[in-house]
Amino acid sequence: MKTNKLKISTEFLLLLLISALPILAQTKLVPKKISLKDGREFNLNLPSNYEIIPAAEGLRRVRFFAVAPDGRIFVTDMFDMSDNRKGAVYILDAWDSRKGKFGSVVRFMTNLRNPNSVAFYTDKKRQDWFYVAETDRLTRYKFTRNSTAPTGAPEVVATFPAYGLDYKHGNWHLTRTIAFSPAGKLYVSVGTSCDSCTEKEKEKDIRGVVLEMNPDGGGKRVFARNIKNAVGLKWIGGKFFATNEGVDNLGLDKPDDTFYELKDGANYGWSQCFQANGKIEFDSKRFKKKQPPDCSFVPVSYAFFPAHSSALGFDFFDGKTSDENLKNSFLVALHGSTDRNWQRGYKIVSVREGNQQQDFITGFVQGINTYGRPCDILKISRDSFLFTDDRGGVVYFVRRKNR
Numbered sequence: 001m002k003t004n005k006l007k008i009s010t011e012f013l014l015l016l017l018i019s020a021l022p023i024l025a026q027t028k029l030v031p032k033k034i035s036l037k038d039g040r041e042f043n044l045n046l047p048s049n050y051e052i053i054p055a056a057e058g059l060r061r062v063r064f065f066a067v068a069p070d071g072r073i074f075v076t077d078m079f080d081m082s083d084n085r086k087g088a089v090y091i092l093d094a095w096d097s098r099k100g101k102f103g104s105v106v107r108f109m110t111n112l113r114n115p116n117s118v119a120f121y122t123d124k125k126r127q128d129w130f131y132v133a134e135t136d137r138l139t140r141y142k143f144t145r146n147s148t149a150p151t152g153a154p155e156v157v158a159t160f161p162a163y164g165l166d167y168k169h170g171n172w173h174l175t176r177t178i179a180f181s182p183a184g185k186l187y188v189s190v191g192t193s194c195d196s197c198t199e200k201e202k203e204k205d206i207r208g209v210v211l212e213m214n215p216d217g218g219g220k221r222v223f224a225r226n227i228k229n230a231v232g233l234k235w236i237g238g239k240f241f242a243t244n245e246g247v248d249n250l251g252l253d254k255p256d257d258t259f260y261e262l263k264d265g266a267n268y269g270w271s272q273c274f275q276a277n278g279k280i281e282f283d284s285k286r287f288k289k290k291q292p293p294d295c296s297f298v299p300v301s302y303a304f305f306p307a308h309s310s311a312l313g314f315d316f317f318d319g320k321t322s323d324e325n326l327k328n329s330f331l332v333a334l335h336g337s338t339d340r341n342w343q344r345g346y347k348i349v350s351v352r353e354g355n356q357q358q359d360f361i362t363g364f365v366q367g368i369n370t371y372g373r374p375c376d377i378l379k380i381s382r383d384s385f386l387f388t389d390d391r392g393g394v395v396y397f398v399r400r401k402n403r
Contacts, residue, residue: 026358027325034371036394042371044363047325052361052398053100055386056092059393064177064313065378065386066118069128070145073378074108075388075395076115076132083174087112089132091148092395100397106148113162116175116231121184121215129215131186133176136162138188138217157217160190161206179233181240186213189242191229196247196271196286208270210242210262227260227268232332232376236316241302243311243332246274250285252342256304257311259332259351269298278304302353303330308337309345313376313388317350320382323400326350331360333374333387348374348387361398364389 031043037057046052061078068074072091079086088110094103109115113134120143121129128143130150138158141150160176173191180186192208193199199207205222210230212223224230224242232243240262246255247270255274272287273280273295280300282292305311314332321327329352334345348361364372372389379385384399 027360029359029362031363036392040371040392042363042366042369044361044371045359046361046398047323049323049401050398051100051401052396054394055100055397056102056105056395057393059090059105059395061390062090062375062388062393062395063115063175063390064117064376065388066120067378068120068130068145069122069143072146073386074118076118077393078114078116078174078390083114083135085111085113087115087134089115089118100399102395108148109150114174117177117233119178119180119186121180121186123215131157131178133178133188135174135176136160138176138178140215155216157186157215158188158211158213158220160188161193161201163193173229175229175231177231177233179235179240180215181235182238184215186215186217187211187223187233187240188213189227189230189233191231192270195249196283198271223264224262224266224268226270228270230260230262232311232313234314241314241330243314244268244301245310246307247271247283248308248338250274250283250307253307255281255307256301257307257309257334257345258301259303259305259311259314259330260299261302263299266299267297269295273298275301275304276307303351303355303357305332305334305349305357306344308339308342310335310337311345312374315377315379315385317379317382322383325358326360326383328352329355331377331379331385332357333377335373335375335390336364346370346373348377361387 027047029045030048035041063076066074077088089108091106091108092102117133119131129140130143131140139154142152144151177189188211209222210224213220229245230242242260242262244258246257254276280295280298282295312333312335314330317326329350336345346364349357350360351357373391375388375390377387
């Protein structure tokens with residue numbers, strides 16, 4: 001009898017602990033002054049035990065990070081929001097850990113068409129490769145460690161459709177994001193050609209997909225389909241995660257912007273099905289059907305954010321993180337609504353599966369002023385990270401202060 005009572009008591013305590021997880025208190029944020037070299041000054045709000053430092057300045061539409069085999073940090077720059085060939089890839093070099101700043105920013109490549117994402121891969125022969133994803137193609141170069149320019153001629157790994165039905169504000173999705181799995185497979189996200197439509201491509205499954213292929217481009221197949229625009233992609237702990245933007249014209253509060261643990265072969269429902277407040281719905285506003293399709297096949301997201309938040313880059317802080325509010329959670333950059341009056345997003349939040357998001361950095365929008373749009377996050381140590389601001393052209397360093 002005593003054993004049974006102990007077992008029941010233990011299970012009851014576990015249930016209490018689990019039920020308490022989603023109601024973690026919001027960490028109080030305090031203003032920290034930002035002073036940039038070009039004279040701009042403003043405050044951003046973050047936990048009092050953290051500091052924020054402009055680590056690299058003077059960039060344009062700075063986007064996603066990648067860490068090279070030699071340990072250097074590379075970052076893409078799309079120049080502006082137009083369809084252009086002025087993009088570049090930079091090396092953030094000469095890191096000063098005491099100051100929290102990079103001593104130099106070196107151009108690695110220029111004249112690129114909207115380079116959103118780069119990645120590195122080392123093959124079985126120990127050859128390093130550098131991959132750059134542009135709107136219309138994915139290319140790779142042999143990579144020499146500590147070099148400041150690509151090695152040799154480019155190899156075209158894949159090509160992508162580079163036109164769309166709606167060119168306003170890039171709604172036809174200019175970006176391509178790439179990621180390698182631990183098994184050495186290459187993944188590429190290709191957004192849809194419009195906000196909500198029936199694609200009319202002759203070749204099926206080339207829009208609104210995450211593709212899987214070999215490092216040389218062979219063996220290409222669809223890994224996940226009908227996902228509107230998975231801009232953030234990353235493998236973490238053997239699992240594949242992606243942020244995804246919802247459609248734009250269902251009102252202020254629908255649909256969710258979503259954060260998925262991607263599953264092989266899954267159908268994410270675009271454009272007839274969507275998620276709102278964590279539940280899957282059929283878009284009866286746009287698709288008038290007497291017998292609407294069953295949307296129960298659409299996976300519910302790992303986490304979700306308010307409509308029009310535009311979730312982009314992210315990283316994971318594991319059990320080694322000393323901050324209990326950040327431990328075992330994702331930090332996600334919410335780039336913000338195109339219509340700034342909605343003021344959705346424009347911040348960095350932490351999120352755990354089954355938990356509501358918590359604000360971590362805010363203040364990018366203050367009244368009529370917009371001071372930045374966070375894009376990507378890269379964990380540097382257990383208690384520090386970098387993030388890009390693709391509106392202000394700044395890379396910021398954030399770290400927990402010594403206790």
